[in-house]
Amino acid sequence: IAIADKVDDIENPVPGINCKEYTGIFRHTHTHTHIYTQTLKPNRTMESSAKVTLFEDIFEVTALNPDGYKFNRVNRVQALGTTFECDLLLDINCEIYSLKEADKVTLVLASTLHLDGSPADHFSYNVSNEPTLADNYEYVMHGRLFDISYQKDGTIVIAASFGGLLMRLTGEQRHLTNILPDMRLFLLLKKD
Numbered sequence: 001i002a003i004a005d006k007v008d009d010i011e012n013p014v015p016g017i018n019c020k021e022y023t024g025i026f027r028h029t030h031t032h033t034h035i036y037t038q039t040l041k042p043n044r045t046m047e048s049s050a051k052v053t054l055f056e057d058i059f060e061v062t063a064l065n066p067d068g069y070k071f072n073r074v075n076r077v078q079a080l081g082t083t084f085e086c087d088l089l090l091d092i093n094c095e096i097y098s099l100k101e102a103d104k105v106t107l108v109l110a111s112t113l114h115l116d117g118s119p120a121d122h123f124s125y126n127v128s129n130e131p132t133l134a135d136n137y138e139y140v141m142h143g144r145l146f147d148i149s150y151q152k153d154g155t156i157v158i159a160a161s162f163g164g165l166l167m168r169l170t171g172e173q174r175h176l177t178n179i180l181p182d183m184r185l186f187l188l189l190k191k192d
Helices: none
Strands: 024-027 033-036 053-064 074-081 087-093 104-110 139-150 155-162 166-173 184-191
Touching: 139 166, 155 184
Parallel strands: none
Antiparallel strands: 024 033, 053 074, 053 104, 074 087, 087 166, 104 184, 139 155, 139 184, 155 166
């Protein structure tokens, strides 16, 4: 993946688009290009405002605290995705949201909570009365992706921290392509 610091650094702009209107272009090493309308900032991860949901699946809880460790306010949930067959290990605050074995939950990873897809301000909390994606879910966390491991068999392992509550999501790379290194994101859960 290559990221240009300025539009002027792009060798071959996208045909038919005046790149001066855009402040950043994100080019994959293969054949297609993504254009972002937000300013590129050094050492910051870009997010597309066009797509809110990065990943979504229904998971069935297979075990609670599978390693045998128990904490007062935290349960580690082990679950398997019903559609994409991803493996999930997720720490949740069990005082405010409880799950048990065989529960089915919808898990969404999103770049923003704004329904119109506008980028989230990840550095402050907006208390407006406007509807958000969070209104449709029971449990929401905000965090940061801190590790992505690509395996030889096409599997990807994604690790994120939500204020110290950890998530490890393992699955086929083709299902997790929207998730980028060092990305800030929201995790949303609701029971099915």
